[in-house]
Amino acid sequence: MKGRIFILFFLLLTGFNASAQKYEIDRRTFGNSSNWEVAPVWYGDDSADTMLFLSNKPSTGAVEFTDDEGNRLTNIYIVGRKENGEWGNPVLFDEDLTTNSHDGPITFTKNKKMLCVVRQYGYKTPGFEKSGSGGLFFAYKDGDSWSGIVPFEHNREDLNFYSPFLTPEGDTLFFAAENMPDSYGGFDIYMSRLVDGSWTAPENLGPNINTSEWDCYPFLHASGQLYFSSEGHRAMRKDIFVSRKYNETWLPAIPLQIEAINDRYDQYAFIISADYNKGYYTRKVNTGVQSDIWGFSFPVDDNKRIEKVKKNRYCFRLRENSLDTIDYDIFDYKWMINDTVIPGHDIQYCFPGPGDYQIDFYVTNKLTDTTIVGASMFFQLELISQAVISLAGSSTLPDTLFSNEEMVFSAENTYLPDVDIAGYIWDFGDGTKMTGEKVRKTYAFPSLEKYMIKLTVLERIGPRDYQPYKTFEEEILVVPGK
Amino acid sequence: MTFGNESDISWGDDDFSQAFFFQVPVDYENQVFIRVFDPDIGGSIDEIRGNWNTQCQFEVYGGEGCHSEEDARETSPFGNYKSGTLLDMKVFGESSRYDESWYTFGPFNPAEGEALELVNNYYVFKVICEGITGDDGNMFRYFLSTSANENIPIEGANAFAYEYSFRMHNDINEVSHIYPYIAEGTLTVQISNFDWDNDGNILVVSRERQGQLIEISNEADWVDDQIKVFEGEVGLSYDLQMPKRKPVLVRNNNVVVNVRNQYDETMPFYTSPIGGVPKYKYSIIME
Numbered sequence: 001m002k003g004r005i006f007i008l009f010f011l012l013l014t015g016f017n018a019s020a021q022k023y024e025i026d027r028r029t030f031g032n033s034s035n036w037e038v039a040p041v042w043y044g045d046d047s048a049d050t051m052l053f054l055s056n057k058p059s060t061g062a063v064e065f066t067d068d069e070g071n072r073l074t075n076i077y078i079v080g081r082k083e084n085g086e087w088g089n090p091v092l093f094d095e096d097l098t099t100n101s102h103d104g105p106i107t108f109t110k111n112k113k114m115l116c117v118v119r120q121y122g123y124k125t126p127g128f129e130k131s132g133s134g135g136l137f138f139a140y141k142d143g144d145s146w147s148g149i150v151p152f153e154h155n156r157e158d159l160n161f162y163s164p165f166l167t168p169e170g171d172t173l174f175f176a177a178e179n180m181p182d183s184y185g186g187f188d189i190y191m192s193r194l195v196d197g198s199w200t201a202p203e204n205l206g207p208n209i210n211t212s213e214w215d216c217y218p219f220l221h222a223s224g225q226l227y228f229s230s231e232g233h234r235a236m237r238k239d240i241f242v243s244r245k246y247n248e249t250w251l252p253a254i255p256l257q258i259e260a261i262n263d264r265y266d267q268y269a270f271i272i273s274a275d276y277n278k279g280y281y282t283r284k285v286n287t288g289v290q291s292d293i294w295g296f297s298f299p300v301d302d303n304k305r306i307e308k309v310k311k312n313r314y315c316f317r318l319r320e321n322s323l324d325t326i327d328y329d330i331f332d333y334k335w336m337i338n339d340t341v342i343p344g345h346d347i348q349y350c351f352p353g354p355g356d357y358q359i360d361f362y363v364t365n366k367l368t369d370t371t372i373v374g375a376s377m378f379f380q381l382e383l384i385s386q387a388v389i390s391l392a393g394s395s396t397l398p399d400t401l402f403s404n405e406e407m408v409f410s411a412e413n414t415y416l417p418d419v420d421i422a423g424y425i426w427d428f429g430d431g432t433k434m435t436g437e438k439v440r441k442t443y444a445f446p447s448l449e450k451y452m453i454k455l456t457v458l459e460r461i462g463p464r465d466y467q468p469y470k471t472f473e474e475e476i477l478v479v480p481g482k
Numbered sequence: 483m484t485f486g487n488e489s490d491i492s493w494g495d496d497d498f499s500q501a502f503f504f505q506v507p508v509d510y511e512n513q514v515f516i517r518v519f520d521p522d523i524g525g526s527i528d529e530i531r532g533n534w535n536t537q538c539q540f541e542v543y544g545g546e547g548c549h550s551e552e553d554a555r556e557t558s559p560f561g562n563y564k565s566g567t568l569l570d571m572k573v574f575g576e577s578s579r580y581d582e583s584w585y586t587f588g589p590f591n592p593a594e595g596e597a598l599e600l601v602n603n604y605y606v607f608k609v610i611c612e613g614i615t616g617d618d619g620n621m622f623r624y625f626l627s628t629s630a631n632e633n634i635p636i637e638g639a640n641a642f643a644y645e646y647s648f649r650m651h652n653d654i655n656e657v658s659h660i661y662p663y664i665a666e667g668t669l670t671v672q673i674s675n676f677d678w679d680n681d682g683n684i685l686v687v688s689r690e691r692q693g694q695l696i697e698i699s700n701e702a703d704w705v706d707d708q709i710k711v712f713e714g715e716v717g718l719s720y721d722l723q724m725p726k727r728k729p730v731l732v733r734n735n736n737v738v739v740n741v742r743n744q745y746d747e748t749m750p751f752y753t754s755p756i757g758g759v760p761k762y763k764y765s766i767i768m769e
Contacts, residue, residue, distance in 0.1 A: 321767040323692060330685070330693050361766055365693060367683050367725040368657045374764030 023258050023433070028280065028295035030055075030079045030090050036290040038074070039105040039163070039217070039269040040280040044112050046273035049081035051280075052093055053293060054104040076104045076117070094146055097139065105217075105269070110168035113141040116175075118164065121157050133160035136175060153199055154192065162187065163217040163269070170194065174218035174226075177202060185212030189228055208252045209243055222274040225431060227256070229268035238266040240281065242431070246447035254444050257432050258296065266291075276431050298425075298433050306454070309474040310384050311396075314353070319346040320361055320375065332364040354383050387424070387457050387472040388413035392438055397453075397474055402481030406442045411455055422466035425456040446480040483649045483736050486523070486536035486616030492702035493531070494677045494736020495647050498613040499559035503549055503750070504626045505604035506592040507638040513589035514639075515630050516542060516609060519623040521585045524576035529619030529649075529734060534576040536616025542570040542587050543608040544594040554608060555748050557645035557740045566608060569594060573614070586630045619736065621649060640756075644748040645740040650681055650724065654731050658724040661755030662741040664688075664715050669744045673722070674706045675699050676738035680727060684739075687721040690714045692762045696722075719755035 030037060036056040043050040056072040075098055077090040092098055093106075101120040108115045118134040135155035139146040152173075155161065160178035167173075171194045176187040180202070188210040190202035204210060211232025219227045225244045233241055233253055240256040255262055256270070265285045272279035277298045284291040318335060326333075326345055333345035337359050342349060351357060357379045364371040389397050392408035401407060411424045426434045428441055429451035443451070452475050459469035485495040506514055520527050523536040541564065548554060548566020556563065570587045574580060587609075595605030613620065626641060628634045642663075650658055664671070675684060678698035685693045690712040699705035722739065726732065741749040 317769050321765040375766045377766050
């Protein structure tokens with residue numbers, strides 16, 4: 001019974017997005033495709049055209065170092081993008097950080113003045129017998145070089161620390177650790193804070209993140225969402241999962257909602273840009289086969305033209321502007337709007353919809369028994385020219401939605417008569433992007449939060465060409481559902 | 483309506499004298515005729531009291547002072563109200579010849595009138611009708627014509643009075659109108675009415691005034707009511723609308739109306755309102 005409930009909950013959390021997503025996913029090779037390339041990171045922030053990654057490409061030196069299994073060692077490489085948009089040749093990141101053992105993964109602060117890198121305790125050199133587990137080491141930029149390499153104060157040779165992630169300001173460190181006394185099993189993800197110059201004791205992120213299996217490669221997104229890799233959480237193999245904090249507690253992790261990334265192979269070391277438009281991860285198809293870096297990107301909606309969705313207004317106050325006296329003993333007043341008669345001199349009227357309206361204001365002098373049309377006006381009620389975010393079958397979007405409830409969002413009420421609409425891009429503000437006039441979406445996290453939904457209209461400019469026309473946004477409040 | 487001077491004022495005429503003014507544009511160079519319909523006192527139109535015993539005297543004045551004399555512009559026949567040059571005169575009694583027929587005064591050369599600048603430049607003639615004997619009521623009508631024998635209007639001409647004594651319609655659906663002109667400098671207007679006798683209402687209508695009720699008088703009584711003039715009313719006319727009482731018809735109700743400004747000066751009311759028949763200017767606001 002418990003298993004069935006869990007499955008049901010799991011399905012509710014994933015949110016079925018049908019085939020509406022259009023992330024482009026492909027293998028990205030920075031160097032030689034025959035080499036092992038893993039764990040990409042941006043050098044600085046995600047707008048940087050410089051990446052670092054780990055690779056086991058052959059040494060250019062006289063001695064080729066290997067690990068205990070005879071595998072070539074991984075080193076940290078840096079690669080930049082050329083003017084033509086292609087990646088250049090990767091080179092070793094820094095000689096001072098290169099050891100005779102496996103180096104990396106690595107992480108940086110946003111200002112690139114501080115880094116944290118994994119180093120193995122033992123160095124495999126001819127005559128050296130033991131390679132040990134890894135520890136975390138910090139380095140600080142001093143001019144052009146990295147210096148002052150300092151070990152993480154909680155390193156221990158009987159513990160194995162891996163895949164660090166530094167927050168942009170460098171005050172919080174996430175990492176994976178093995179053999180910790182409070183571990184749930186395998187590698188678990190921990191967090192440590194820099195307080196008064198010292199790092200706090202590593203704190204296990206808890207059972208909603210960590211499992212009895214392998215949990216590794218944490219990446220904290222600018223939104224506060226934590227992405228990580230796991231063999232638990234009913235993953236097929238190593239899959240990417242995501243969680244976020246709510247009321248100081250990590251919510252139960254859910255699978256990554258970008259379709260086609262989690263598959264039957266291994267996915268890990270996931271990173272994604274702050275605007276959710278692009279990212280990288282490592283994919284390994286089978287044992288013995290090298291791992292490769294894969295990238296994904298969403299159709300560009302880098303559109304600076306953003307407008308709030310305005311409510312179409314159908315209800316107005318109509319009044320006679322200059323009445324010096326309103327004396328119903330002498331006068332009767334009424335309005336005739338097309339064929340509809342509404343008594344009174346000051347009224348609220350809701351037009352049934354867009355269209356042309358003849359508005360006449362009638363005054364009857366009860367003493368002389370005469371009726372005149374006191375004033376007239378012709379009114380054209382038009383819809384506001386804009387994209388409209390609504391739920392399917394409705395013309396509006398509610399202010400409040402429930403989490404864990406699948407909804408069909410629709411752009412069907414869009415009114416842009418002068419635009420040849422080629423399509424729509426949806427951004428739900430929680431890392432989910434989709435394309436299509438109607439999309440299914442579930443806000444999976446049961447937290448009280450506001451999200452800005454953005455709908456970008458794509459305008460056709462050629463038989464197969466389109467460009468972003470404008471982005472329309474509307475804020476909603478998601479409250480915990482059942 | 484003018485009654486003989488032996489009448490009771492409760493019948494609706496307070497002073498048995500009615501002065502009317504006719505203005506002819508100064509650039510009109512042809513002769514003019516002042517025609518009177520049913521000037522006699524008798525027949526089916528007039529109001530008999532006992533037997534037909536009334537005579538009315540019609541006098542046509544022009545020349546200097548016929549209008550500019552202050553007494554000429556007053557509401558009661560006192561002082562030098564017969565100012566100006568007497569151009570013509572006729573006395574009528576019961577007469578089958580003029581019963582429901584026209585009598586024509588003139589021809590007059592327009593220059594025989596008094597040259598005045600009222601709204602534009604005009605020559606002005608004055609006609610006074612007085613009941614000199616008897617107690618019957620004489621109902622008649624004027625027309626300023628280019629022809630002695632038919633009613634052909636003079637372009638740009640107008641007629642006005644400072645006090646109007648008239649009979650309300652004998653039809654509950656009819657509305658009487660008079661159009662006082664609001665000259666520059668008018669701040670307040672006093673509207674006085676006599677012997678309204680509960681026969682309907684008086685409404686003041688203008689471009690700025692949708693319809694303001696004025697107090698009405700009782701039998702043989704005068705009532706004054708004052709209203710403040712709005713800026714947008716200056717240079718235009720009021721429409722004093724006088725609807726009848728409903729549903730019961732009050733027949734043969736004779737009444738008197740005059741209008742004064744804040745200086746107690748009489749204000750003219752024209753048969754053709756200056757600035758056109760005033761209509762309240764409604765406007766729609768949509769918000």
